[in-house]
Amino acid sequence: MRAGLVIVVMISLLVGLSIGYSIPQLYHAPQKVKPTAQQALSVITASLYAQLFRDAGKELGINVAVTGMGSVQAARQVILNPSGYSIYASIDPYILSSLLYPSNITSWYIAIASDQMVIAYSPNMPKPLLDIANNLTRAEEEALSEGNYTEALVITREFLNLIFSNDTFNLAREYGAYAIGMSNPNTDPEGYRALMVLQLTGIYWGLGRNYYVDLFNYANRTGNVYEVLAGSELFGPVETGKVWFDIAIYKSSAESAGLPYFPLPPQVNLGDPAYANYYSQANVTIVVNGQSLVVKGAPIQLVLTIPNQAPNKELAEELIIYLLTPGGHRLMRELGIKPLTPALFYGNVSAAPPLIRILVNSSLLKYGG
16 A cells, blocks of 8 residues: 555656646555554544544545544643554644644644534524524525625624524523533634634624623523533534534534534634634633633634654555545545645644655645745
8 A cells, every 4th residue: 555655656746747647636545455453543633523534544444543522632632642643633723733842742734624613503493493593594695605795794693693692591491402502612622713703703893802702601601501522512412402503613514414504704704714814813712731822713724643653654644645635535525524725734844754745845735834
């Protein structure tokens, strides 16, 4: 398997560049081989993307053992056990660089996909409330399809006002449900990004960065918030109606879970690099290992790296390279994940494995900084 990949990379770089071929065109997954114990790859990743690594392993005939949890929680685990994982994947590059770089776990990463925030809601909440949510969602979808972001932001405000209304809270209590679900910001980037969505909406409307955050805090104090460690733990409660609104969730996750969702305009969904400067106005302080860490708003990217002390580095490298090819892109799209084409390399190129170093600034992988 390794020899075939080396040949593909070299042919693509030495020949393909001059005749119009690229690695994606030339690389095909090798024939599946029976996995052995030595081939087992231990991947620790944001829970929402665990299936991507399992599917990639099946394509390559590699036995992949996936541990899924919030990205912050996963980074803590890698720091505690730096030789225990072949690949670490996070939905926030800042978490990777701010926690793993200083601990000498790694000094580089690759951004392979992007995502955006949406607000998922339960198909099993009371019909009058569900009808309002569905009507606002249809209006939002129409405004976004027309590029009418001003109208979309008006509708977004209406949707948030619906979620945070006392009528919604009182109705949820009557039904024994929670009006709002969210993952813990200290363990999962989805949690602090939900707060960033609220901050950015408040900033846009001149209400102040903390206007909607204060409403959320009130909801939490009054028992209207159901909190989990990782966003994937909300899929079941939202589906069954135990939780009515998930503020907020990655679009790919909502689609893969089959949940209805309210789309957000690019000004507040953390999914458009053109609004990177606007996103940076949002920030959330989280606590990691007893230390405070300020996280600023930024476009969402799924990033991964191979720790310095990782086992099975060659197999980890092969799996990562496969995710950069059309085969890997297909797997992402099947899971509702939007691949970056090309992927972006950040950090110390000389510290990356040899084939990944070769690929930097090829058709598959560009240097991002």
